[in-house]
Amino acid sequence: MEQKQDHCCNGGSRRNFIKKTTALTALSIVPSAIIKAGEHHEAIASYMEKTPVQLEINGKPYKVLVDPGVSLLDMLRENVGLTGTKKGCDQGHCGACIVHVDGKRVNSCLSEAVDNNGKKITTIEGLAEGDKLHPMQEAFIKHDAFQCGYCTPGQIMSGVACIREGQAGSPDEIKEFMSDNICRCGAYPNIVAAITEVKNSGQKI
Amino acid sequence: MNNKIKFFETDNDDDRVDGIDKVTGRAKYTADHMLENMAYAVFVTSTVAKGAIKSMLLHEARNAPGVLDIIYYQNCPPVPGYRPYAKDPAKKGFEWRGLKVFDNNLVYYYGQPIALVVATTWEKAVKAASLVKAEYITEAFETDFETLRKNEKKLKPAGQYKRGEEDAWKNAEVSIEAEYFTPIETHNPIELHATIAVWEGDDKLTVYDKSQGPKGTQSELARNFGLDEKNVRVITKFVGGAFGSALRSWPHVPAACIAAKVVKRPVKLVLNRRQMFTMVGYRPQSWQKISIGATKEGKLTGITHHAISNTSRYEDFREGIVNAAQFLYECPNVNTSYKILPLDINTPTWMRGPGEATGAFALECALDELAYKLNMDPVELRIKNYAEVHPVSKLPWTSKFLKECYAAGKEMIGWHKRPSIPRSLQENGMLVGYGMAGGVFGAGRGNATVKAILKNDGTLILQSAVSDMGPGTATTMVKVAAEVMQMPASKIKFQLGDTDFPPGPTQGGSTTTSTLGSGVSIACEALKQALKELARTIIPSFSTIAAEELGIADGYVVSKKDSQQKISFTELLQKAGKPEIEVIKESTRATAEFQKYAMNSFSAHFVKVHVHPTTGAIALKQIIATGDGGKIISEKTARSQMIGGAVGGIGMALTEEALIDHTTGKYITDTLGKYQVPRHRDVPFIETYFPNKPDPIINPMGSKGVGEIALVGFAPAVANAVFNATGKRVRSLPIKPEHLI
Numbered sequence: 001m002e003q004k005q006d007h008c009c010n011g012g013s014r015r016n017f018i019k020k021t022t023a024l025t026a027l028s029i030v031p032s033a034i035i036k037a038g039e040h041h042e043a044i045a046s047y048m049e050k051t052p053v054q055l056e057i058n059g060k061p062y063k064v065l066v067d068p069g070v071s072l073l074d075m076l077r078e079n080v081g082l083t084g085t086k087k088g089c090d091q092g093h094c095g096a097c098i099v100h101v102d103g104k105r106v107n108s109c110l111s112e113a114v115d116n117n118g119k120k121i122t123t124i125e126g127l128a129e130g131d132k133l134h135p136m137q138e139a140f141i142k143h144d145a146f147q148c149g150y151c152t153p154g155q156i157m158s159g160v161a162c163i164r165e166g167q168a169g170s171p172d173e174i175k176e177f178m179s180d181n182i183c184r185c186g187a188y189p190n191i192v193a194a195i196t197e198v199k200n201s202g203q204k205i
Numbered sequence: 206m207n208n209k210i211k212f213f214e215t216d217n218d219d220d221r222v223d224g225i226d227k228v229t230g231r232a233k234y235t236a237d238h239m240l241e242n243m244a245y246a247v248f249v250t251s252t253v254a255k256g257a258i259k260s261m262l263l264h265e266a267r268n269a270p271g272v273l274d275i276i277y278y279q280n281c282p283p284v285p286g287y288r289p290y291a292k293d294p295a296k297k298g299f300e301w302r303g304l305k306v307f308d309n310n311l312v313y314y315y316g317q318p319i320a321l322v323v324a325t326t327w328e329k330a331v332k333a334a335s336l337v338k339a340e341y342i343t344e345a346f347e348t349d350f351e352t353l354r355k356n357e358k359k360l361k362p363a364g365q366y367k368r369g370e371e372d373a374w375k376n377a378e379v380s381i382e383a384e385y386f387t388p389i390e391t392h393n394p395i396e397l398h399a400t401i402a403v404w405e406g407d408d409k410l411t412v413y414d415k416s417q418g419p420k421g422t423q424s425e426l427a428r429n430f431g432l433d434e435k436n437v438r439v440i441t442k443f444v445g446g447a448f449g450s451a452l453r454s455w456p457h458v459p460a461a462c463i464a465a466k467v468v469k470r471p472v473k474l475v476l477n478r479r480q481m482f483t484m485v486g487y488r489p490q491s492w493q494k495i496s497i498g499a500t501k502e503g504k505l506t507g508i509t510h511h512a513i514s515n516t517s518r519y520e521d522f523r524e525g526i527v528n529a530a531q532f533l534y535e536c537p538n539v540n541t542s543y544k545i546l547p548l549d550i551n552t553p554t555w556m557r558g559p560g561e562a563t564g565a566f567a568l569e570c571a572l573d574e575l576a577y578k579l580n581m582d583p584v585e586l587r588i589k590n591y592a593e594v595h596p597v598s599k600l601p602w603t604s605k606f607l608k609e610c611y612a613a614g615k616e617m618i619g620w621h622k623r624p625s626i627p628r629s630l631q632e633n634g635m636l637v638g639y640g641m642a643g644g645v646f647g648a649g650r651g652n653a654t655v656k657a658i659l660k661n662d663g664t665l666i667l668q669s670a671v672s673d674m675g676p677g678t679a680t681t682m683v684k685v686a687a688e689v690m691q692m693p694a695s696k697i698k699f700q701l702g703d704t705d706f707p708p709g710p711t712q713g714g715s716t717t718t719s720t721l722g723s724g725v726s727i728a729c730e731a732l733k734q735a736l737k738e739l740a741r742t743i744i745p746s747f748s749t750i751a752a753e754e755l756g757i758a759d760g761y762v763v764s765k766k767d768s769q770q771k772i773s774f775t776e777l778l779q780k781a782g783k784p785e786i787e788v789i790k791e792s793t794r795a796t797a798e799f800q801k802y803a804m805n806s807f808s809a810h811f812v813k814v815h816v817h818p819t820t821g822a823i824a825l826k827q828i829i830a831t832g833d834g835g836k837i838i839s840e841k842t843a844r845s846q847m848i849g850g851a852v853g854g855i856g857m858a859l860t861e862e863a864l865i866d867h868t869t870g871k872y873i874t875d876t877l878g879k880y881q882v883p884r885h886r887d888v889p890f891i892e893t894y895f896p897n898k899p900d901p902i903i904n905p906m907g908s909k910g911v912g913e914i915a916l917v918g919f920a921p922a923v924a925n926a927v928f929n930a931t932g933k934r935v936r937s938l939p940i941k942p943e944h945l946i
Contacts, residue, residue, distance in 0.1 A: 049270070067328050074327065083237035084230015086445070088395040089478040093877035096395050124230035137228040141220050144845045148675030149227030150234060150396040150445025175885040182877060184395050184446045185675050186852025187845060188888040 055116050057082070058126025066113045072106075073097045075113035076123060084124040084153050088182070095181030098154040098161075099123045105161035107180075124153035127160070135203050136160050139194035147185035155181045159195045160205055168199040219841030221680045222699065223443075223673075232443045235415045236399040236475045243401070244273055246464045246474040247330040248457070249320040249337040250483070251312045254870025255346035255518075255549045258310040258319060258339050266322060266336040271329030273468045275337065277320035281307035281463060286429030301429050303520045303552055306456035307463065312341065313519045314550045315870035316483030318456055323464045323472060346549035349867045350490050351386075353546055354513045360544040361516075363523040366531055368597070373507030373538030377498025380507075381574045385495070385567040386937040389515075389863040390488040390856070391481065391880060392556050394674075396445020398485050399475040400458045402465035411438045414458060417451040418711025420670050423704045425454045430462060441672040442702040448853070449555040450485040451674065452713050457484060479875045482863060486554030489514040491526060493567040503579050505536040505590045510568065514560070516545045517552040524560030529917075530568050532597045532803075533645050534590040549870055555713065557853055558916035561646055566857075566938060569642035569921035574934065577627075583641060583925065584611050584620070595803035603903055606896035607643065607807040610831035613894040614641060614811040617829045627932035635815035635824075638930025644808040644918025648835070648900070648909035649716055650799075653724030654707035654791040657686075657732045661778035661785060663760050665690060665697045667728065669709035671721055672702050675849075676912060677842035678717055684838050685722045685906055689729035691758040699725075707789055715806060715910030718838060719903055723792040726905040731788040733757045736774065743781050744772055802902055808832040808914035810851070810922040816930045821942030823859060823927060828891040830919075835900035835909035843911055847893040850915020855883045857916070858923035859939050 050065040057080060064079050071090075076082045076099070088096030090109045097108040100122040127134040136156050139145070146152040158181045162168045167177040174195050175188075183191065198205065226232040251258075263275050287305045289296035306318055320337055324330035353359050374380045401413040410432060416422040419439040427434040444451065461474040476484055491514040498507040510530035516522040527541035558565075576583040588611065594601050614620070623639035624630040630637040658666040667686055671678060679699040687694040700706065710720045737755040740747040740762045747755070747762070747770075756763045762777060764770040778786060813827040830847040837843045860881040864873045874880040899907025920938060927945070928934050935944045 067326060069328055077237075078239070078327065081239060082230070083233070083239070086234070086395070087236070087397065087475070089877050091478060091876055091878065093478075094395055124228075128229055133225070133228065137225075140228050141224040144219075144221065144841045146227055146675075147677070147842075147845055147849055148394070148396070148444060148446040149223070149232050150394070150443075152227050153230050156228060171890075175888070179884040179886045182395060182882055182884060183852075184393060184448070184882060185845075186849035186883070186888070188852060188883070188885050189848055189891050190845065192885065 051114050053113050053117055055118060056120045058122060064113070068114065070113045071109050072099070072111040072113050072116055073108035076108060082123050082125050086150055086153055088151065094151070095158060096151045096154040098157045098181065100157060100161060105158050124157060127156065134160070135198050135201065135205055136194065139198045143190045143194040143197070144187070145190040145194040146187050151181060151183045155183060155191055159191065162195060163199050163205060168195055171196055219839050221677050221842065222683055223679060234396055234443045234445050235401065235413045235441065236397065236473065238401055238413045240401065240403060240471040243471040243473055244323050244325060244468050245327040245330045246321050246323045246461060246472050247327070247334040248318040248480065249322065249334050250480070251315060251317040251319050251339070253312055253341045253343050254315040254348065256312050256341045256343040258312065259342050260340045261320060262338040266333040269329065269333040269336055271325040272333045273323045273325065275320055275322050276307060276464055276467055278307050278310050282466065284308070284429060284459065284463065285431035299428060301459065302453065304456045306460045313517065314483070316480070316551070316872070318460065318484065321460050321464055323468050346870050348548050348550055348865045348870045350515050350546060350548060353548070354492050360513060360546055361521065363545045364543040365541065366527070367540040369538030370507070371540045372496070372509050374496045374498030374509055377506045378501045379575070379578055380496065380498040381571060381578055382494070382496040383571055383574060383936055385493045385570060387491045387563050387566055388938060389490045390556060390861045391863050392448040392450035392485065392487065393481055393877065393880065393882060394446030394448060394450060397476050397478065397481060398450065398455065398457060399473070400461040401471060401473045402461040403471040404465050408432055409436045410462060411440065412458070412462065413440045415444055415447065415451050416441045416454070416672055417444065417447050417674055417713055419672055419702060419704050420708045421711050422454050422458065426458065426462065429459055439704045440702060444672050444674040447674040448557040449559065449713065452555060452711060455485050478877060482872045482875045483551050486552060487863060488556035488559070488563065489516065489522065489553035491563050493526065493564070495530070495567045495571040497571050497575050499575060499579065501579070503581050503586050503589045505534055507538040508536050510541045512564065513544045513546055514563070515548045515553065518547045518549050520552040521545060522553045524555060526560040526564040529561055529564050529645050532592065532595055533568065533643065534587070535592040535596055536590065550865065557850070558646070558913045561644070561913065562857065562917045562920070565642065565644050565918045566921045566924070569918055570924050570936065573640070573642070573921070573925040573928065584615060587611065587643060598803050600801060600803045603802045603804050604835060604898060604900040605805070605807060606833040606898050607809065609896040610807060610809040610833055610894070614809045614829045614831045617892055617894060618811040618813060618827055620811065623929060627929050632815065636818050636930040638814050638816065638926040638928065639811070640922045640924070640926025640929055641809060641811045642918040642921035642925055644810070644914045646715055646806050646913040646917055648804040648806045648903060649719065650723055650794050650904050651710045651716055651720040652791060652793050653709050653721045654789060655721070655724035655728040656707050656787060656789045657728040658785050658787045659732060659736070659774055659778070661775055661783065663696060663773065663775045665692065666700060667697065667725055668700045668706040669721060669724060670701070670704045670706040671709035671717065672712060674712055676717070676846050677839060678712065678721065680842055681718055681839050682721060682725050685725045686729050689726050690733065692760050715912040715914070718906070718908050718910055722838070722906045722908065723904040724790065727792045728788055728790040731790045735786055735788055736762050736777065739781055739786065740772055740777055744777070746770065747772070798902065804903055806832065806834050806909045806911060806914045808918055810854070810919045812922045812926045814923065814926040814930055816927060816945055819946070821945035823940065823942065825855060825889050825923070828889060829894065830891060830915065831894040832911045832914050833896050833909070834911035834914065835898065835903065836907035837895045837897045838906060838908055843895065844893045846911050847915045848891045850912070851891050851919055852883050852888055853916045854919025854923070855887055857938060858920040860887065862939050
């Protein structure tokens with residue numbers, strides 16, 4: 001029943017992308033008629049409206065066709081199939097959707113997908129190296145820095161950035177610079193303990 | 206002071222069994238499921254608080270790109286469960302609970318779902334939903350709790366209790382009387398409520414749903430759509446927090462099912478954050494009045510507790526606000542009354558610690574006020590009135606170690622530093638205060654069925670149709686099984702979140718560990734028996750040994766007389782030619798025994814606060830959360846639950862308040878920007894303590910549960926500390942700086 005979305009194309013499916021763009025060009029002379037063309041023309045109509053975005057996600061090149069107005073968050077989840085990044089509010093209040101864009105933490109719900117052309121994105125799925133967890137992921141497990149786990153991808157991405165930014169010098173500093181990430185289960189003290197441990201270990205993250 | 210607990214001598218530590226899934230993004234929450242040909246649904250919601258829809262203007266939305274259909278009251282297919290009694294009068298009372306979405310044109314509150322746009326993508330559904338317009342016939346509405354609660358005619362009785370003399374506090378040597386207010390609090394788990402519905406033909410439904418009880422959701426949906434339960438499958442692999450909001454199916458669940466039926470495609474419906482305020486319940490607001498009388502020595506002589514909380518116009522909701530006043534302390538004369546006030550807003554529901562937390566704010570603050578009036582230490586006052594038997598039922602408790610909690614809390618926080626005169630201690634220019642309060646919640650045990658499958662590679666799989674909103678159900682259950690089976694936890698898997706598994710309980714009311722743990726324990730015991738029997742049947746050297754002379758340890762069936770005579774599970778199953786051996790066992794509530802006892806978990810919270818003398822800014826500096834939850838099975842996850850309850854309590858005490866604009870009926874605080882939940886900077890280091898004494902009666906593990914007591918009694922501890930720091934008694938939550946300057 002589960003299906004991997006194929007709206008994205010990397011490597012081998014480049015040909016499909018070109019095929020679609022060619023069809024798109026051919027049809028572009030009669031846009032309004034096609035867009036309203038009813039259900040069986042739905043696929044054609046939706047390609048008409050899409051914009052290609054070329055970017056790198058977790059070290060791999062992607063070309064993604066997205067509707068205008070699609071957020072980076074929804075593109076990652078719905079088009080690329082990387083559902084580790086979570087939607088908590090879609091308003092930039094909760095931090096569940098935080099990813100790294102060119103190394104900086106960003107609320108992906110507030111970023112338009114099309115504005116990420118040429119950028120390097122790292123999501124929670126790209127943090128571990130194969131089966132070897134990132135030190136922050138290990139520390140989160142060790143310190144039980146989550147309960148339900150839903151805000152966790154955002155907390156971890158934010159925690160890694162917090163250290164890289166040099167804003168993890170003390171528990172109080174960590175608390176201040178992690179305050180854009182809500183944890184409704186209330187694992188805050190454990191999250192701070194996890195980040196502190198990774199910071200103090202001196203590991204390069 | 207902290208007891209270091211090693212419950213089971215197994216090879217694992219307390220790390221969560223689903224930890225790797227959760228830190229790598231592999232854990233699949235409801236909205237993470239992507240199905241072939243899936244359509245997306247978005248609600249249109251009412252923009253008036255009361256009345257009826259006169260007309261819906263759908264033309265523009267219907268013609269918007271990607272729109273598959275728009276469902277509303279005029280085209281919604283019949284839902285059998287909305288009026289089951291139309292065909293069968295015996296089914297009165299079995300209809301869909303609460304709002305029957307798209308059933309008619311009536312509007313009961315602002316933000317009510319009135320139409321559902323289904324489109325090929327979420328963005329297109331959102332766009333089209335914005336184009337739907339409704340015209341209404343409006344009526345006058347009522348949302349102002351504070352004004353309306355004073356009008357007795359508007360209230361509905363919801364319970365009364367009396368023992369001894371009514372209002373005996375009036376004749377006491379020392380007494381206090383005070384009114385307390387608590388606002389609407391919303392659960393707001395970070396995972397948005399979501400449902401994906403898939404029909405196969407007309408009679409088979411699969412639903413991915415954020416649910417605290419997949420079995421409950423299955424039976425609600427089967428009834429609602431007139432299906433056999435076996436033809437409804439509910440899948441809930443991970444739940445991103447809920448705190449009560451997913452205890453029942455709200456209208457978006459049938460709405461997604463209706464939509465999937467109409468468009469003949471899988472439909473995903475995810476609420477937005479604003480809808481999390483108006484569609485999935487909340488802790489109702491309350492007014493309470495408490496009067497307590499005592500002797501000069503501090504013996505309680507009378508407690509009177511009156512409470513009113515709100516409900517909706519279309520459904521009654523009541524909870525245990527006045528319960529603790531009846532039984533937490535020994536007192537000969539107690540009377541309570543509880544009433545509910547219907548308002549034109551959505552229906553409330555249980556939120557963590559539910560009514561008990563609301564009631565504890567009033568009761569535990571009032572006791573603190575009494576302690577000052579008596580010039581007595583508040584802990585001493587509680588110990589002086591410690592109930593040794595349940596004051597209502599007069600039954601002994603199965604276990605009660607609240608005194609141990611008081612003692613530990615005092616020592617850990619340094620209670621001796623608490624000034625007995627308010628506003629008399631300063632630290633670095635800040636006013637310092639210490640406060641404490643207690644909490645109580647029912648402990649119990651329901652029914653659970655667990656399947657245990659031992660594979661011939663020596664691994665054990667346990668299955669039950671429960672879900673885990675975060676406390677760590679699978680982690681705890683693996684530890685229970687490891688103990689009973691005397692095998693390494695690393696070889697055990699607990700599978701949940703699918704109604705294809707045997708029926709398990711709804712996760713709520715601090716009963717999961719007790720109920721499900723009993724099921725796991727009983728299933729594992731049965732498995733042990735089956736393994737012993739198998740050994741006696743097929744292994745010649747075991748055939749002469751009586752079953753009771755055989756033991757189970759480290760993956761072997763072993764003779765108790767001769768430990769050299771043993772056979773591994775793996776070898777046993779291979780010799781038997783079985784790939785696996787399986788047992789299913791139901792654990793039921795032991796009613797006869799249970800009737801002889803009272804069953805509760807208890808907590809005591811101790812906090813230290815700083816209050817800025819000029820600005821009134823409040824900072825929590827130290828928190829000690831203690832809880833008698835019986836035997837603690839997994840110290841790490843239990844500690845996290847206590848911490849989480851304290852953080853919830855910080856929100857209740859200092860930040861959380863959902864406000865309604867009484868000119869429109871709309872929530873003003875309808876985002877996580879406006880509705881403030883605690884953030885990292887609001888939370889200090891939190892220490893926990895468990896007496897960790899096994900309850901001898903409730904279940905084989907001796908555990909009672911800590912989820913609710915973690916929060917019950919926390920907010921009053923903060924309020925009492927704030928009084929100790931400032932001399933200002935704030936009786937309305939949340940406590941804000943402006944109350945203190």
